[in-house]
Amino acid sequence: MENAFGQPHNVIVLGGSxxxxxxxxxxxxxxxxxxxxLAGRNQHLLDEAASSAAAHGATATATVIFDAKDPxxxxxxxxxxxxxxxxxxxxxxxxxxTLGDQDVDENNSASAAVTATVNYTWPVAALSELxxxxxxxxxxRILVISSVTAIRxxxxxxxxxxxxxxxxxxxxxxxxxxxxxxxSVQILRxxxxxxxxxxxMKAVPFATTPDAVATVTVAGLASGERVIHAxxxxxxxxxxxxxxxxAIWSKLGSR
Amino acid sequence: MSRxxxxxxxxxAPSAATVVEPQSAHDVTAHLHTSTAAIARGLGxxxxxxxxxxxxxxxxxxELGGISPVNPRGEVTVGAGVSIDExxxxxxxxxxxxxxxxxTRQVTVGGAIAADVHGKNHHVDGxxxxxxISMELVTPTGTFTVSPTSRPELFWATVGGMGLxxxxxxxxxxxxxxxxxxxxxxxxxxxxxxxxMSEMLSGDHRYRYSVAWVDCMTRGASMGRAILTxxxxxxxxxxxxxxxLPPRGSRIxxxxxxxxxxxxxATIRLFNEAWYRAAPKSKVAQPQGIGSFFxxxxxxxxxxxxxxxRGFVQYQFAVPDSAGDAxxxxxxxxxxxxxxxxxxxxxxxxxxxxxGLSFPMPGWTxxxxxxxGPAALPQVLNDLDDIVLAAGGRVYLxxxxxxxxxxxxxxxxRLHEFxxxxxxxxxxGILSSDLARRLQLIRK
Numbered sequence: 001m002e003n004a005f006g007q008p009h010n011v012i013v014l015g016g017s018x019x020x021x022x023x024x025x026x027x028x029x030x031x032x033x034x035x036x037x038l039a040g041r042n043q044h045l046l047d048e049a050a051s052s053a054a055a056h057g058a059t060a061t062a063t064v065i066f067d068a069k070d071p072x073x074x075x076x077x078x079x080x081x082x083x084x085x086x087x088x089x090x091x092x093x094x095x096x097x098t099l100g101d102q103d104v105d106e107n108n109s110a111s112a113a114v115t116a117t118v119n120y121t122w123p124v125a126a127l128s129e130l131x132x133x134x135x136x137x138x139x140x141r142i143l144v145i146s147s148v149t150a151i152r153x154x155x156x157x158x159x160x161x162x163x164x165x166x167x168x169x170x171x172x173x174x175x176x177x178x179x180x181x182x183x184s185v186q187i188l189r190x191x192x193x194x195x196x197x198x199x200x201m202k203a204v205p206f207a208t209t210p211d212a213v214a215t216v217t218v219a220g221l222a223s224g225e226r227v228i229h230a231x232x233x234x235x236x237x238x239x240x241x242x243x244x245x246x247a248i249w250s251k252l253g254s255r
Numbered sequence: 256m257s258r259x260x261x262x263x264x265x266x267x268a269p270s271a272a273t274v275v276e277p278q279s280a281h282d283v284t285a286h287l288h289t290s291t292a293a294i295a296r297g298l299g300x301x302x303x304x305x306x307x308x309x310x311x312x313x314x315x316x317x318e319l320g321g322i323s324p325v326n327p328r329g330e331v332t333v334g335a336g337v338s339i340d341e342x343x344x345x346x347x348x349x350x351x352x353x354x355x356x357x358x359t360r361q362v363t364v365g366g367a368i369a370a371d372v373h374g375k376n377h378h379v380d381g382x383x384x385x386x387x388i389s390m391e392l393v394t395p396t397g398t399f400t401v402s403p404t405s406r407p408e409l410f411w412a413t414v415g416g417m418g419l420x421x422x423x424x425x426x427x428x429x430x431x432x433x434x435x436x437x438x439x440x441x442x443x444x445x446x447x448x449x450x451x452m453s454e455m456l457s458g459d460h461r462y463r464y465s466v467a468w469v470d471c472m473t474r475g476a477s478m479g480r481a482i483l484t485x486x487x488x489x490x491x492x493x494x495x496x497x498x499x500l501p502p503r504g505s506r507i508x509x510x511x512x513x514x515x516x517x518x519x520x521a522t523i524r525l526f527n528e529a530w531y532r533a534a535p536k537s538k539v540a541q542p543q544g545i546g547s548f549f550x551x552x553x554x555x556x557x558x559x560x561x562x563x564x565r566g567f568v569q570y571q572f573a574v575p576d577s578a579g580d581a582x583x584x585x586x587x588x589x590x591x592x593x594x595x596x597x598x599x600x601x602x603x604x605x606x607x608x609x610x611g612l613s614f615p616m617p618g619w620t621x622x623x624x625x626x627x628g629p630a631a632l633p634q635v636l637n638d639l640d641d642i643v644l645a646a647g648g649r650v651y652l653x654x655x656x657x658x659x660x661x662x663x664x665x666x667x668x669r670l671h672e673f674x675x676x677x678x679x680x681x682x683x684g685i686l687s688s689d690l691a692r693r694l695q696l697i698r699k
């Protein structure tokens with residue numbers, strides 16, 4: 001069970017080898033979390049993340065393999081994760097996502113479909129599956145990893161950004177739908193994060209690291225704020241940018 | 256029957272459950288037979304997650320009412336859903352007071368038993384359970400009348416058992432005869448912790464009631480400055496125009512959540528300072544009403560809203576006399592951490608009960624009110640746990656909302672006896688709570 005400070009005892013991560021999720025889990029287990037279930041595509045990367053969680057304080061870890069290109073596996077994947085914990089789930093981190101390749105996605109419908117599926121369809125199906133299960137247990141939190149690009153989609157990676165925008169809007173409404181059930185949804189919107197996903201890309205202003213994002217996220221989980229921006233200043237930057245005239249936005253987006 | 260989000264008085268860690276209000280022991284039995292997870296709840300004054308059960312069935316006991324006439328020996332039989340407030344209102348005009356009252360009258364008799372509440376008289380009179388003659392307990396394996404002589408293990412496991420042995424539907428207890436509704440109170444102010452503790456050690460036995468309010472935000476020479484109030488029920492010949500009137504109800508309500516930052520180090524420091532200054536340096540035999548002496552916070556309805564949306568935690572521990580220094584260490588840790596905390600309550604404790612979850616032990620108990628919010632607070636309290644554990648002490652489960660399971664097990668070394676009793680009476684593990692799950696109090 002979660003304690004008075006919003007610190008979970010157990011955590012499931014969908015997209016368990018994500019650098020941001022791994023950093024968040026490291027901080028959670030250093031505080032109070034003991035059971036960690038990591039689900040993802042690559043056993044090797046999941047094992048590494050599990051070792052890292054164990055090294056920082058987790059006493060029980062498990063891994064579950066799935067591929068987010070196939071939404072048909074959602075129910076079975078979540079079943080396996082819940083079974084691995086075996087008690088009410090305190091926190092589910094939905095960290096599934098891929099940046100995709102914008103240039104390929106623009107010219108290849110099959111590739112565009114994969115980017116949309118991994119960033120939107122699979123996570124939404126997972127959230128839909130989680131909703132009923134968490135309502136039944138009367139407790140639990142979901143942390144959806146979105147992106148600031150969801151606030152205003154950029155020319156540079158709009159296949160990724162538009163899917164994140166869909167997921168972000170869905171999660172906002174899901175959060176409202178869960179009021180009064182004991183279950184809550186929080187949305188994390190990181191800016192540019194130096195990670196596996198962005199390796200080789202040119203950094204943008206306010207670029208940050210997974211550890212810095214994790215620190216802001218853990219504080220946000222404790223306070224219960226619905227949307228967590230990391231770094232925090234991006235909340236204000238994007239408050240302005242979302243209303244910037246298109247001409248200016250296009251210029252920024254094509255840099 | 257309805258689905259409700261429930262939380263404790265500290266308003267942290269909410270969870271949703273199906274809520275019912277059984278009208279009788281028969282109803283309770285029926286609910287236990289059709290549930291896979293259930294717990295009783297009274298007025299929701301436990302600070303943490305003791306009376307909630309995510310996804311389960313929560314039985315609110317308020318319909319289990321009824322107060323019998325008090326017999327000449329002071330014995331009264333009451334429904335478990337009767338509050339201490341209702342009991343005082345009924346019995347005080349007849350010259351009977353509750354044998355033990357916690358800091359609020361807004362708890363039910365069932366809750367008082369489950370948390371084995373204590374009052375300012377623990378050093379003389381023990382806890383609520385010590386004044387119980389018998390009770391009727393509905394369990395998944397049957398309904399039993401238990402007492403210190405009839406099924407004593409089950410009786411003492413139920414006293415302080417956090418509701419995990421069954422649902423108390425009725426209890427018979429022995430009331431305290433009083434001549435008036437006044438308490439004669441001696442008040443003294445102390446500049447530091449050592450002086451108040453040594454006065455309590457040497458003089459508390461002369462009073463039925465004793466409590467010290469300690470300022471945990473002062474450092475240096477005035478660390479732990481305190482106000483000690485001690486008293487006894489006034490006899491008729493000790494007050495002018497003696498009466499036996501029940502205390503007045505609350506006159507003020509906090510209508511909505513205060514902003515979370517209202518209680519911050521600056522405002523709390525100011526409050527503590529004002530409280531300290533307002534107390535007389537020394538005053539003797541001042542008559543006070545029962546409400547203002549025993550239940551000062553009952554004057555304000557929903558005062559927990561003052562802590563804002565994020566709520567607060569209460570941290571109460573007991574340590575043996577041999578480890579009195581743990582009190583100083585914990586206050587020092589707290590004042591050095593600069594985590595804001597309201598006036599702490601320091602008391603002497605007498606013997607606990609034979610139950611495996613009994614909290615009191617001869618020595619000291621300190622209770623702290625701490626707003627949730629400061630990032631350092633979870634770790635500061637983990638550090639206090641270690642001080643308490645090293646001192647051979649324990650944390651009070653009725654107020655806990657954040658202790659770690661392995662530390663709870665170390666603090667309650669006889670927990671396995673308790674768990675065994677639970678397993679016998681409830682082999683399927685139906686009785687549970689968020690607290691029991693968090694601290695792994697019962698075996699599944």
